[in-house]
Amino acid sequence: MNRPLGRMIAVASGKGGVGKTVVAAGLAQAFARRGERVLLFDGDLGMANVDVQLGLTPAADLGAVIAGRTPLDGAISPAMGGSIRASRGGFDVIAGRSGSGALAGVSAEQAGRLATALSAVSLSYDRVLMDLAAGAGPSLLRMAAAADDVLAVVTSEPTAMTDAYAFVKMLRMRDEGAAPMVAVNLAESRAHGERVHEGFAKTCRSFLDFDPAFAGPIRRDPAVPASVRRQQGLFEHAPDCKAAADITAMAAALAGATAVRAA
Numbered sequence: 001m002n003r004p005l006g007r008m009i010a011v012a013s014g015k016g017g018v019g020k021t022v023v024a025a026g027l028a029q030a031f032a033r034r035g036e037r038v039l040l041f042d043g044d045l046g047m048a049n050v051d052v053q054l055g056l057t058p059a060a061d062l063g064a065v066i067a068g069r070t071p072l073d074g075a076i077s078p079a080m081g082g083s084i085r086a087s088r089g090g091f092d093v094i095a096g097r098s099g100s101g102a103l104a105g106v107s108a109e110q111a112g113r114l115a116t117a118l119s120a121v122s123l124s125y126d127r128v129l130m131d132l133a134a135g136a137g138p139s140l141l142r143m144a145a146a147a148d149d150v151l152a153v154v155t156s157e158p159t160a161m162t163d164a165y166a167f168v169k170m171l172r173m174r175d176e177g178a179a180p181m182v183a184v185n186l187a188e189s190r191a192h193g194e195r196v197h198e199g200f201a202k203t204c205r206s207f208l209d210f211d212p213a214f215a216g217p218i219r220r221d222p223a224v225p226a227s228v229r230r231q232q233g234l235f236e237h238a239p240d241c242k243a244a245a246d247i248t249a250m251a252a253a254l255a256g257a258t259a260v261r262a263a
C-alpha cells in the first residue's frame with residue numbers, strides 16, 4: 001500500500017458470509033489497540049449483526065435513527081472495555097437492528113442521509129469502520145461511496161471472486177476514482193493469500209484497467225468461529241491467534257499508509 005488512507009473505511013465483498021463483519025470488527029479492535037479513537041458502524045442495513053457478533057446490547061440502534069427518533073450520535077454505544085475514552089482497546093459502535101430486517105428497505109436517498117450524518121460523526125474519531133451488507137445495490141454503493149477507502153473482502157472461492165469483482169466494477173462505474181483495496185480472508189497461508197490477491201488483481205487489470213492494492217491476508221483460524229459463537233471480540237477471545245495477528249498486521253499496514261499522508 002503506498003497511497004494515503006482515509007479516516008472512514010467501508011468493508012464490502014459482494015458475496016455474503018466471506019468475513020466482512022469479522023474483518024470490520026477485527027480492524028476496529030486492532031486500531032483501538034493501537035490507541036486510535038474508533039467507531040464501528042453496522043452498515044449491513046438488512047441483517048445487522050455487529051452487536052450479535054460482539055455480544056452487545058445497545059440501548060439505541062439505527063432503527064431509531066432511520067425512523068427519525070434519534071440523531072445518529074444518539075445511537076453510539078461503547079463496546080469492549082468501555083467507552084473509547086475510558087480505556088485503550090475500547091471503541092464505540094453504532095449497531096443495526098439484528099434480524100428484524102427493518103432496515104432492509106432503506107432507499108438510496110435514506111442511505112445517503114445516513115452516510116452524510118456518519119461523515120459528520122466521523123470527525124470525532126481517528127477511524128471509522130463501516131461493515132456493509134453483501135451485494136452491490138444502490139443503497140450499499142451509496143454508503144460505500146461515502147467512505148474514504150473501501151476494503152473488498154475476498155476468499156479463494158470462485159463465487160467470492162466473481163461477486164467481489166462485480167462489486168468493484170459497480171463501485172468504479174459509480175465513481176471512476178474509487179480504488180478499493182483487497183483483503184483475502186480464509187487464506188490457508190499468508191503466501192496463499194497473496195496468490196489469491198494476485199489472481200483477483202489480474203482479472204481487475206484485464207477487464208477494468210484497475211490494479212487493486214493488497215491490504216493483506218487473514219488466515220483461516222478456528223479461533224474466529226469460536227469467538228463468534230461466544231459473542232466475544234476476537235481480540236478478547238484469542239488475542240494471540242493467527243487471525244488476530246493477521247488483522248493486527250493489516251491495521252498496522254493501513255495505519256502506516258495514513259502516516260505517509262500525514263508526513
Ligand SMILES: Nc1ncnc2c1ncn2[C@@H]1O[C@H](COP(=O)(O)OP(=O)(O)OP(=O)(O)O)[C@@H](O)[C@H]1O
Pocket residue numbers: 013015016017018019020021022023044133134185186187218219220221222224225226228243
Ligand atoms: N479467518 C477466518 N477463519 C475461520 N472462520 C472464519 C474466518 N473469517 C470468518 N469466518 C467464519 O465465517 C463466518 C462468517 O463471517 P462474517 O459474519 O464476518 O461474514 P460476513 O461477510 O459479514 O457475512 P454476511 O454477508 O452475512 O454479513 C463467521 O461466523 C466465522 O465463523
Ligand SMILES: [Mg+2]
Pocket residue numbers: 020021022044049131132
Ligand atoms: Mg456481516
